[in-house]
Amino acid sequence: MSAFQEYFDPDHQLVRDSVRRFVEREILPDIEQWEEAESFPRELYLKAGAAGILGIGYPQAYGGSHEGDLFAKVAASEELMRCGSGGLVAGLGSLDIGLPPILKWARPEVRDRVLPQVLSGEKISALAVTEPGGGSDVANLQTRAVRDGDFYRVSGSKTFITSGVRADFYTVAVRTGEPGFAGISLLLIEKGTPGFTVGRQLKKMGWWASDTAELFFDDCRVPVENLIGAENMGFACIMGNFQSERLALALMANMTAQLALEESLKWARQREAFGKPIGKFQVIKHRLAEMATALEVSREFTYRQAAKMAAGKSVIKEISMAKNFATDTADRIVTDAVQILGGLGYMRESLVERLYRDNRILSIGGGTREVMNEIISKQMGL
Numbered sequence: 001m002s003a004f005q006e007y008f009d010p011d012h013q014l015v016r017d018s019v020r021r022f023v024e025r026e027i028l029p030d031i032e033q034w035e036e037a038e039s040f041p042r043e044l045y046l047k048a049g050a051a052g053i054l055g056i057g058y059p060q061a062y063g064g065s066h067e068g069d070l071f072a073k074v075a076a077s078e079e080l081m082r083c084g085s086g087g088l089v090a091g092l093g094s095l096d097i098g099l100p101p102i103l104k105w106a107r108p109e110v111r112d113r114v115l116p117q118v119l120s121g122e123k124i125s126a127l128a129v130t131e132p133g134g135g136s137d138v139a140n141l142q143t144r145a146v147r148d149g150d151f152y153r154v155s156g157s158k159t160f161i162t163s164g165v166r167a168d169f170y171t172v173a174v175r176t177g178e179p180g181f182a183g184i185s186l187l188l189i190e191k192g193t194p195g196f197t198v199g200r201q202l203k204k205m206g207w208w209a210s211d212t213a214e215l216f217f218d219d220c221r222v223p224v225e226n227l228i229g230a231e232n233m234g235f236a237c238i239m240g241n242f243q244s245e246r247l248a249l250a251l252m253a254n255m256t257a258q259l260a261l262e263e264s265l266k267w268a269r270q271r272e273a274f275g276k277p278i279g280k281f282q283v284i285k286h287r288l289a290e291m292a293t294a295l296e297v298s299r300e301f302t303y304r305q306a307a308k309m310a311a312g313k314s315v316i317k318e319i320s321m322a323k324n325f326a327t328d329t330a331d332r333i334v335t336d337a338v339q340i341l342g343g344l345g346y347m348r349e350s351l352v353e354r355l356y357r358d359n360r361i362l363s364i365g366g367g368t369r370e371v372m373n374e375i376i377s378k379q380m381g382l
Helices: 003-007 010-027 031-037 043-050 070-083 086-092 100-105 108-119 234-270 282-310 316-346 351-363 369-379
Strands: 125-128 144-148 151-162 169-175 184-190 196-201 212-223
Touching (some): 003 282, 010 043, 010 070, 031 086, 043 086, 070 086, 070 234, 086 234, 100 108, 100 169, 100 184, 100 234, 125 151, 151 184, 169 234, 184 212, 184 234, 234 282, 234 316, 234 351, 282 316
Parallel strands (some): 125 169
Antiparallel strands (some): 144 151, 196 212
């Protein structure tokens, strides 16, 4: 049995085939234009919702499918990445970091209202944790929510929020208690709430097709029923959510590397120099072999952690390792791919050029490489 067969069954292959057809039909014909425009049509959410893509992994009661089937989500995520735009995948998939806390810990009436609208693509969900002065230091976040009768009064700001410009529902980390991780809560804050404004769309090195924004809260009144989970228990919710996000980023890194390797192989077979294809030169052959080997190891290790997560096991250390290993591997492979393609790899018309730019965020988002090493070392008892 191959490693691929070990993790994916025939139903997963159907998911994969369906998402691949969606990408070929609805994304690839326009992706170059959307990248240059630094946006994609909101209508794509509705199309992805109607195709059942947004609902993969969520309960059927809310319009989802394959509830609890993590490898259905893995298959769909990998196929979406075949569009070659990490930004589009991040934007279309922002629900997967915004919705899980609502699904797990929000009041039933909030879940019943929010989830069906997001999974259908009618509304967009985003997660808002990062702050201008905080970065990966979640325990030190400063956005304050003060209880005032049936409302919380929220003041502060967030930055680098994926889908921040056009989201409708924001899962926002706020401070409701004492300094440190013990005083953090999560609130659902909706667009249009008085005192809540969305700042400019931020310009980025990569992920051009995703909208990334600053958020501002000025005495924003949020109903108490929008509290997600128990007050002052938000840090645990955020950390649990991070495990899935880190898996998603490892998968993105592996698929970025996969696409870069495929482009390199294609070029090595067709590009001739000194009278023969460059893939016939030992230096290129060996580099491609090393790229393929590193990717195979990274992908297998990532799948192994996904399998443990699917079995309900804690993989705090291992998923941090997987994210670092996958992003390190992608760093090397996209750099090698640009080198193999030479001048073409530096041109905007080349997929490899976009992969190189998009890849850089993967070792930063969801907790930086350095934070992953802190987590790993702590889990080792250091």
